Amino acid sequence: MxxxxxxxxxxxxxxxxxxxxxxxxxxxxxxxxxxxxxxxxxxxxxxIPSFMLPAPSEVFSVGWRTRSIILGAAGQTLLTTLLGFALAVAFGLVAGVIVGSSRVIYDSIYPTLIGFNSIPKVAIIPILVIWVGIGPVPAVITAFLISFFPILVNVATGIATVEPELKDVLRALGASQVQIIRKIGLPRSMPYFFASLKVAISLAFVGSITAESIASNQGIGYLMLVASSRFQVPLAFAGLFVTALMGVGMYAISSAFEKRLTGWTIRDSQSGIGANG
Incomplete structure (x- = not known):
């Protein structure tokens, strides 16, 4: 044989x-x-009439004819979304490290964060208009508020769930709390952090477009609102398609960074080796 x-x-x-x-x-x-x-x-x-549900071919045709208008609105939405998202990443990462590094702070602040996150962000937009007026600022703030919480919670969870044995070993070697967080806490929280980015960027688009449809005269949200009021439903769907493309693009960028920086945590289901291996 x-x-x-x-x-x-x-x-x-x-x-x-x-x-x-x-x-x-x-x-x-x-x-x-x-x-x-x-x-x-x-x-x-x-x-089905186009003012109820346009066919994809009609949506693409209208989108191509009005591409200059759509691209201008998409650029504004992308800018406000990225600004809000960048603020959420910066503040969420710092706040997550602070909250996750102390059990007392974690137990004290977490219920408040849950309560704040339960508030519909669309209800805050009229208040933002009173405070900062109509324009791109409410969209930036809304994108920040809606994407801040997932980042904070995931980073805090990653740091708070570090094995006590590892902390004890480093303390026995004379490491300070800051060194423990830097050597173990932050690397441990990175998979959580990048996973939260993929969720937060999608939420940031939702927040900015919602704010644009209520408190702005620019962006995809405003374009879709005007198009719907004029029964130009194919144009509104074209705005939706562009938003979906931007969301998928940002998701892909976040996934690429995740695989590049935390590839040691990802295993290929077919080969059984790390993604970077």
Whole structure:
């Protein structure tokens, strides 16, 4: 009975692994194309009016004709979202380290944070208009408020869940609390941190667009509001598509940073090795 050699089976295994990886990468695109095709077919078959549900082909056509308007609005929305998101990352990271490094602070502040996060941010926008007026500032603040909490909670959780044994070892070696956080707490919280970024960036877009539709005369939110009031529903859907593309793009950037900086925590389900390996 002959036994296949390792050299003979290795190329087949590599080819199979490469095929599986290619399938995983193409799967999201295939799903999107399928959804758009079904959407197009439903609209055509049931003759749904465009002011109720436009077909994707009509949305793309209107989006291309009004691309200068949409790109201008998208640029404004992207700017306000990134500003709010950057503030949330900076303040959330610092606050998460402070909250997670002390059990007393964690237990004292966490209920307050839960209560604040339970407040619908759309209810705060009229108050922001009174304080700072109409414009991009309410959108920046809303994006900050809605994306701040996930970052803070995840960083604090990552630091607070460091094994007590590791802390005891470092203390026995003479390490201070700051050194423990820097050597163990921050590396331990990085997977939590980058996971929260992927959630926070999507929430930041929701916050900025909601604020733009209420308290601004610029951006995708304002464009969609005006288009809907004029029954230009394909234009409103084009704004939605552009927003989705921006959200997916920022999500992909966050995922790339996550794999690059915390690849040691991610294992390839097919090969059983680290993502960077």
């Amino acid at each position: 002959s036994i296949p050699s390792v050299t003979a089976t290795a190329p087949k295994e590599r080819k199979s692994l490469g095929l599986r990886r290619l399938t995983r990468k193409l799967a999201p695109l295939i799903v999107i194309v399928a959804i758009l095709a079904i959407w197009e077919a439903v609209v055509r078959i049931f003759a």
